[in-house]
Amino acid sequence: MSCRSCRDSLGLTMASASLAPPPAKSASGAGTGLTIERLTKIYPNGVRANDGISLRVDAGEIFGLLGPNGAGKSTLVQQVIGLLKPTAGSIQLGRFDLVDDPDAARQLCSYLPQAPVPIDALRLREAIELSGLIRTPARRARREDVRRRADELIDALQLREWERMVGTRLSGGVRRLVGFAMAAIQPGALTILDEPTNDVDPLRRRLLWDRVRALSDAGVAVLLVTHNVIEAEKSVDRLAVIDNGRVIAEGTPSSLKSSERGRLRLQVMLAPGVETPPMPGFVERHLRSSHTLLAVIPEAAAADGIEWAQRLLGDGIAEEYALGATTLEDVYIRMTGRVADGDGTG
Amino acid sequence: MDAGAAADGSLAARAEPGAGPSHWLHGYAAMVRWHLLSLRLWAPAATAIEILSGVGMVYGIGLLAPHLSARGALYATTGPAIVALILLGLILGPQLVAQEKMAGRYEYTLTMPVPRSAAAFAWYTVTLLIGLPAAAVTIAAGVVRFGVSLSVSAQLVPALLLGTFAITMLGYALAHAVSKPMATMLITQVLVFVAFGYAPINFPSSQMPHWLVEINRALPFLPMATVVRAGLTRGLVTGVWVSYLVLAAWALGSAWLALRALGRRG
Numbered sequence: 001m002s003c004r005s006c007r008d009s010l011g012l013t014m015a016s017a018s019l020a021p022p023p024a025k026s027a028s029g030a031g032t033g034l035t036i037e038r039l040t041k042i043y044p045n046g047v048r049a050n051d052g053i054s055l056r057v058d059a060g061e062i063f064g065l066l067g068p069n070g071a072g073k074s075t076l077v078q079q080v081i082g083l084l085k086p087t088a089g090s091i092q093l094g095r096f097d098l099v100d101d102p103d104a105a106r107q108l109c110s111y112l113p114q115a116p117v118p119i120d121a122l123r124l125r126e127a128i129e130l131s132g133l134i135r136t137p138a139r140r141a142r143r144e145d146v147r148r149r150a151d152e153l154i155d156a157l158q159l160r161e162w163e164r165m166v167g168t169r170l171s172g173g174v175r176r177l178v179g180f181a182m183a184a185i186q187p188g189a190l191t192i193l194d195e196p197t198n199d200v201d202p203l204r205r206r207l208l209w210d211r212v213r214a215l216s217d218a219g220v221a222v223l224l225v226t227h228n229v230i231e232a233e234k235s236v237d238r239l240a241v242i243d244n245g246r247v248i249a250e251g252t253p254s255s256l257k258s259s260e261r262g263r264l265r266l267q268v269m270l271a272p273g274v275e276t277p278p279m280p281g282f283v284e285r286h287l288r289s290s291h292t293l294l295a296v297i298p299e300a301a302a303a304d305g306i307e308w309a310q311r312l313l314g315d316g317i318a319e320e321y322a323l324g325a326t327t328l329e330d331v332y333i334r335m336t337g338r339v340a341d342g343d344g345t346g
Numbered sequence: 347m348d349a350g351a352a353a354d355g356s357l358a359a360r361a362e363p364g365a366g367p368s369h370w371l372h373g374y375a376a377m378v379r380w381h382l383l384s385l386r387l388w389a390p391a392a393t394a395i396e397i398l399s400g401v402g403m404v405y406g407i408g409l410l411a412p413h414l415s416a417r418g419a420l421y422a423t424t425g426p427a428i429v430a431l432i433l434l435g436l437i438l439g440p441q442l443v444a445q446e447k448m449a450g451r452y453e454y455t456l457t458m459p460v461p462r463s464a465a466a467f468a469w470y471t472v473t474l475l476i477g478l479p480a481a482a483v484t485i486a487a488g489v490v491r492f493g494v495s496l497s498v499s500a501q502l503v504p505a506l507l508l509g510t511f512a513i514t515m516l517g518y519a520l521a522h523a524v525s526k527p528m529a530t531m532l533i534t535q536v537l538v539f540v541a542f543g544y545a546p547i548n549f550p551s552s553q554m555p556h557w558l559v560e561i562n563r564a565l566p567f568l569p570m571a572t573v574v575r576a577g578l579t580r581g582l583v584t585g586v587w588v589s590y591l592v593l594a595a596w597a598l599g600s601a602w603l604a605l606r607a608l609g610r611r612g
Contacts, residue, residue, distance in 0.1 A: 043612075081457050085611035096363070102611060107363040107459040115450035121384050130380055135459055137364045138372030188459075 032094040033058040033221045034080070034190050039089035041075050041245075049075035051245035052089070059189070062212060062222040064232040064239030068336050072245040073225050074114070077192055080223070081111050093190055110135065110183035114194040114225075117179040119167035124159060124178055125150060127167065131182035146185070153181040156214075157207050172199035177208060184211055187220045194225040209235050233328040243336050253328050260296070260326035260334075266305045268293040268312060268321045277317050280308050287333055293318075296330055373460035377468035385472065392438060392476045400430035400484030407548060408491050416494070417550065417582070423488030423496070424578050425548035427481040428509070428571045432541045434477045435513030439469060440520055440534045444527035462608040466518060466601065473514045478506065485578070502577025509570035512593050515600035516566065523607035540567070547571045563588075566596040 034057040041050040049072045057063040067073050078084040080091055082102030091098040091105075098105040119127040132146035154160055157177050162170060170178065176199050183191055193212065197205045212235065216222050226232050232239060233253045240250040249256055263284065270276070270291045277293075279286055282301035287294050297305045305323055312318035364372070382389065403426035407414075414422055446452040458465070489496065517534060524530040541547070544558060545567040551559045562568040569589035576586040 078453075083453060083456060083611060101363075102609070103461070104363040106457055109457075111454075111457045113454050113457075115453065117454055118384070118446060118449075118451040121386050121388070126383055130376070130383065134373070134376040134380065137362075138368040 032189055032219075033061070034223065035090075035092040036076075036080070037090045037092075039076065039079065039091065040087045041072075041079060041084060042087045049245050050079070050086075050089075053242065053245070053247055055240050055247060055250065057190070057221045057223050059221050060216050060219045061237045062216045062224055062235060064236035065223060065225045065242065066227070066229060066232055066239055066332060067242040068227070071242045071336075073242060074194070075245075076242070077111075077194060077223070077225055080105065080190075081109055081192060082106055108188045109190045109192060110187045111192045112176075112179045112183045112194060112196055114198070116172075116175055117182060119175065119178060122167055123164050124167070124170065124174070125154065125163040127178055128153060128181045128185055132185035135186035135188070149185050150181070153184060153211070156211055157181060157204060173201055173204065176200050177204060180208060180211070184215060187215050187218075190221045190223060191215055192223045192225070195227065196224070197226075197228065197231060205231070229329040229332045230327065241332060241335055248335050249331070256331050257326065257328055260330055262299050263296050263326050263330075264299055264302055264305065264323055265326045265330050266295040266297055266309060266321065266323050268295070268309055268318045270312075271316060271319050274317050277312060280304070285334070287337075294330070294333065296326060296334075370461050370464050374464040374468050374471075377458075377460050377465050378471050381468060381472040382475070389472070389476050392434070393480050396430050396434055396477060396480030397483045399433065400426045400480055401487040403429060403548070404484060404488045404491050414492065419492035419494045420496075420575075420579050420582055421549050423485065423492050423494050424575050425571065426488065427484040428574050429541060429547050430484055431477050431481055431506075431510055432513050432547075432567055432570070433538060434480075435473055435510060436517045436534045436537050436541070438473065438476070439514060439517040440530050443518075443521035444530055447527045456608070462605050463601075465608070466515065466604050469518055470511055470514045474507075474510055477510060481506070496578045497580040499577050499580075502574065505570075505573035505577040508590070508593055508597060509566075509574055512566050512597035512600060513570065515597060515604050519600045519604035519607060523603055523610075540565070545571070564592065566593055569593040569596075 036056070037054050039050050039053040040048070042048050051072075053072070053076060055063070065073050065076070075084060079086050080098060082098065082105035086099055089099075093105070093108055096104045096108065098109075117127070122130065128150040129146055132149055133143070136146060154163055157180070159174065159177060159181070162174055167175060167178070176196065180193065180196055183193070196212070197208060200208060209231075212222060212224070216237075224232065224236060236253065238250070238252050239256070240247045241256075242248065266283075270288075270293055272291065276288050279295065282297050282304050283295045284298065285296050295305075302323060309318065309321035309323070313321070385392075404422065407422045407426070411418065411422070443452065446455060460468075485496070488494070516537075520530050520533055524533065545562050545565065546554045546559060547567060551562070551568070554562075559568075563585075569592040572583045572586060572589040573593060575583045576589075
């Protein structure tokens with residue numbers, strides 16, 4: 001790796017790290033937000049998927065739910081949307097008790113599941129309009145309003161070229177965006193997005209995040225479930241990390257990262273097939289995922305870190321490296337002991 | 347106005363969940379549209395398959411028994427359409443639900459903000475739209491093949507509506523109540539074999555062992571055949587009102603089971 005690419009990478013990392021997190025919304029809209037208290041779900045086979053989870057998503061707030069596979073995120077979402085019944089605890093959306101009234105949950109919450117939406121034979125535009133029609137209350141369901149909102153979303157997500165194409169012919173990323181539009185066309189009081197950017201290209205990811213922000217600006221509470229910590233860091237107002245069915249951290253991205261102040265992340269791309277090299281003394285902790293070695297070092301050891309990485313390059317052990325500010329991913333790794341899935345890792 | 351702002355404009359409306367007849371009707375109409383558009387390729391194919399199987403059955407019976415009595419000809423004319431409707435109700439719904447389950451899309455359908463009964467009734471409506479034209483063509487083919495004349499009465503309407511409802515809800519209930527798609531398919535296949543081979547639909551009950559007829563009287567297939575025949579012929583079948591009662595019991599039981607299964611939370 002050249003010094004220039006090293007600097008570029010460093011610059012990019014620093015730039016993203018310096019982005020101020022979106023301001024957290026005031027709690028004034030909490031009356032219509034989501035409040036989960038001591039939620040516990042034990043499956044018939046004895047697995048305790050959620051273990052006393054409490055969290056709050058205010059109206060107008062984007063709340064990230066992060067955690068590794070099997071952490072209990074999907075179980076939590078399925079209880080909110082009324083597909084699973086909690087073993088104990090409460091789920092309140094505004095004044096509605098969603099545990100007692102799953103019909104209200106289905107009407108007041110819009111949902112983009114992780115699985116593909118069933119639109120094989122539907123044209124892109126039809127799918128969005130139909131969802132709008134189904135989701136809009138009877139007394140307000142005017143076809144032209146639904147059509148106009150579908151148009152706005154199609155333009156905003158740049159989907160116009162596929163609008164007459166049936167689902168089977170759409171790429172995975174476009175189908176994902178259609179699924180998002182099917183929820184966003186009539187978002188209700190709470191929108192739940194489970195890995196919304198899976199398969200979506202980088203350009204449209206940005207458009208998608210703009211629309212998610214537009215939802216929250218319109219007063220919708222947004223619950224974002226993701227593995228992708230780097231995207232979450234840029235997109236959410238607050239977040240919770242859950243692992244083994246429990247909330248292990250909660251706060252704004254900045255507040256969670258504050259525990260990493262005074263440290264840097266050294267990311268080393270190892271050459272294929274090489275063993276993990278011995279760690280020098282200044283590395284506080286490290287983790288290897290595939291070819292990527294992530295090491296956290298004190299700021300004071302920056303020069304030592306660069307020298308060590310250059311030596312790895314010279315010995316053919318590494319192919320490139322980047323030194324930058326610690327990110328939410330480093331916090332996540334420290335808490336869960338795992339590298340985040342998704343494409344933010346590399 | 348951007349999409350977010352547009353969403354805001356209608357957001358207040360969803361601060362309260364809908365209820366009442368207009369909410370039900372809105373959800374019902376939207377789901378009929380959803381199903382018809384989702385099945386835009388399959389629905390005509392399903393009607394065509396229904397016609398092919400029904401007409402094939404008519405001509406197959408004609409080949410097996412070329413010299414039918416007048417009574418036998420009436421059974422052969424009216425039976426295949428009823429069998430084809432039973433196959434449709436027991437196979438189409440469960441197969442589609444099984445496909446959704448295997449593709450991981452079933453969950454999405456369950457989260458649609460439509461009353462469960464409206465969703466079930468929408469599926470019943472779609473089954474009628476696919477099945478009734480095929481039934482009409484099949485009966486017409488029987489009339490042509492066997493040269494019989496039918497006495498169609500107004501009773502045919504409730505008979506077809508109730509019979510198709512009972513069978514469709516039975517399939518729908520099995521599709522949603524049995525969690526494993528393969529188990530659903532197995533159960534519906536068994537029921538199809540029962541309807542095909544062990545129910546006196548294409549021939550009179552008198553040609554079947556008495557004990558088997560008694561079992562069939564409690565199942566929905568023979569009662570459906572009886573009430574539909576009562577609407578197509580005169581003096582051919584007896585026990586029509588009892589058949590209506592048995593069919594109504596199956597319709598209510600299956601609908602109850604289907605709604606319970608749809609509303610079940612694990």
